[in-house]
Amino acid sequence: MRVVRSIEQLREALEYMRQGGHAPIGFVPTMGYLHEGHASLLRRAGEMSNTVVMSIFVNPLQFGPNEDYDSYPRDEERDLELAEREGVDIVFIPSVEEMYPQPTRTTVSVSELTTRLCGASRPGHFNGVTTVVNKLFNIVQPHYAFFGLKDAQQVAVLRRMVSDLNMNVEIVPCPIVREGDGLALSSRNVFLSPEERSQALVLSRSLREARQSIEEGKARTVAEVRELLTSVISSSPLAVIDYAEILTFPNLEGLENEVLLTDVDGEIIIALAVKFGRTRLIDNNVFIPKEVAAVV
Ligand code: AMP
Numbered sequence: 001m002r003v004v005r006s007i008e009q010l011r012e013a014l015e016y017m018r019q020g021g022h023a024p025i026g027f028v029p030t031m032g033y034l035h036e037g038h039a040s041l042l043r044r045a046g047e048m049s050n051t052v053v054m055s056i057f058v059n060p061l062q063f064g065p066n067e068d069y070d071s072y073p074r075d076e077e078r079d080l081e082l083a084e085r086e087g088v089d090i091v092f093i094p095s096v097e098e099m100y101p102q103p104t105r106t107t108v109s110v111s112e113l114t115t116r117l118c119g120a121s122r123p124g125h126f127n128g129v130t131t132v133v134n135k136l137f138n139i140v141q142p143h144y145a146f147f148g149l150k151d152a153q154q155v156a157v158l159r160r161m162v163s164d165l166n167m168n169v170e171i172v173p174c175p176i177v178r179e180g181d182g183l184a185l186s187s188r189n190v191f192l193s194p195e196e197r198s199q200a201l202v203l204s205r206s207l208r209e210a211r212q213s214i215e216e217g218k219a220r221t222v223a224e225v226r227e228l229l230t231s232v233i234s235s236s237p238l239a240v241i242d243y244a245e246i247l248t249f250p251n252l253e254g255l256e257n258e259v260l261l262t263d264v265d266g267e268i269i270i271a272l273a274v275k276f277g278r279t280r281l282i283d284n285n286v287f288i289p290k291e292v293a294a295v296v
Contacts, residue, residue: 001084003091007139010092014053014140017089022050027142027169029133032056033073033187034082037177041146042086044174053140054083055092057099062128068278073190092140099135107131110157110164113252117153117271118282121242129154130161137169145169150176150184152269152284156250176283178204184283196276199236203272203283206232206244210270211285214261215292222246223257225270233274242273242280249286261289 004010014025026049028041045052056079063069076093083091107127113119114126137145147155155173162171177185182204183197192200206229213219219228229244246255249269261268271284 001080001088001091003080003093005093005095006098007094010053010090010139013090014051017051022089024049024143025051025053025140026144026146027136027140028052028054028088028146029136030054030056031058031072031187032079033075033190034079035177035185035187037148037150037185039082039086040177041148041174042083042088044172045144045146046087048144048172049142051089052087053090053092053142054088055094055136055140057092057094057132057136059099059128059132060096061100061104061131062125064122064124067122068188073187099132104131108134108161108165110161113153113157113160113250116247116252116254117243117245118273119153121273126154126157130157133158134161134167137167142169144172146172146174148174148176149284149286150186151282152249152271152286153252156252159250182208184281186281188279188281191279192276196238196279199238200274200276200281202233202236202239203274203281207270207272207283207285211287211292214289217293220260220262221257222255222259222261225261226257229270229272233272238276240275242275244270244272244274246270262293264289 002013004013026045028045030038058072060069108130109127110130119126149155159171181201183200209232210225210228213228219225225246233239233241247269249267267286267288269284269286273282
């Protein structure tokens with residue numbers, strides 16, 4: 001496994017791989033502090049590619065002024081051990097100066113899809129994401145790029161960017177990896193106190209219950225599902241709901257309160273963002289209500 005810190009070194013290493021016929025190149029961008037969720041992306045990348053490149057970069061551009069950029073957890077040594085174990089070929093760890101040697105005057109922004117959910121709560125966040133992912137794609141020029149559905153809005157936004165701008169890369173969405181008790185893995189889980197950690201189970205529980213009540217025909221409209229979500233989450237006294245929404249997926253269009261979910265064609269997303277103290281957690285479930293409701 002090679003660890004490179006400059007764009008020039010990375011380009012040389014990749015050129016060597018391409019010359020040696022080690023394509024396709026699979027790319028997994030991360031912010032480090034790796035866990036099993038990242039490992040699942042690396043494994044998928046290994047199955048589909050001959051060269052796996054992972055980046056570790058906590059991108060200041062996607063953090064708001066009052067967010068956790070400075071305190072975001074970092075542990076390079078442990079990350080490199082995990083990367084080695086998962087068969088990564090090249091790890092790219094640029095500094096902020098390497099990625100942004102001058103103030104950025106060029107940004108990439110996707111409209112509409114970024115106005116809701118995390119885009120509404122974190123103004124500018126997705127512009128930071130699309131800009132840095134664009135830069136990373138230009139540097140790595142991967143055939144495939146792997147992203148977790150834990151950040152389903154990010155997947156929708158990036159797919160749209162790639163399609164709108166005719167970028168020559170395939171975005172491969174990967175399923176959410178959870179702890180045994182249902183909590184979606186996240187680097188930020190480390191910030192939760194034991195009490196917050198146990199109350200944070202309301203995210204996955206409310207998603208499970210919402211889906212189940214759609215299956216059983218108990219919650220039929222958008223309003224009923226939203227009501228169920230908020231009542232389950234509010235049962236946890238430490239939870240402060242940022243949003244609990246039901247939208248179409250992947251276009252992230254709003255649905256009126258009285259819409260029957262079984263009348264919606266295609267996929268929907270039930271998406272949550274909930275704060276526990278200073279830690280903001282997200283989780284979601286994407287499915288086709290028509291299929292789910294037909295199960296019973
Ligand atoms: P991050 O380091 O948090 O920016 O995440 C890097 C990539 O890992 C993103 O594509 C995330 O969606 C993905 N990821 C993070 N947590 C999970 C998880 N629990 N399951 C699947 N993918 C995840």
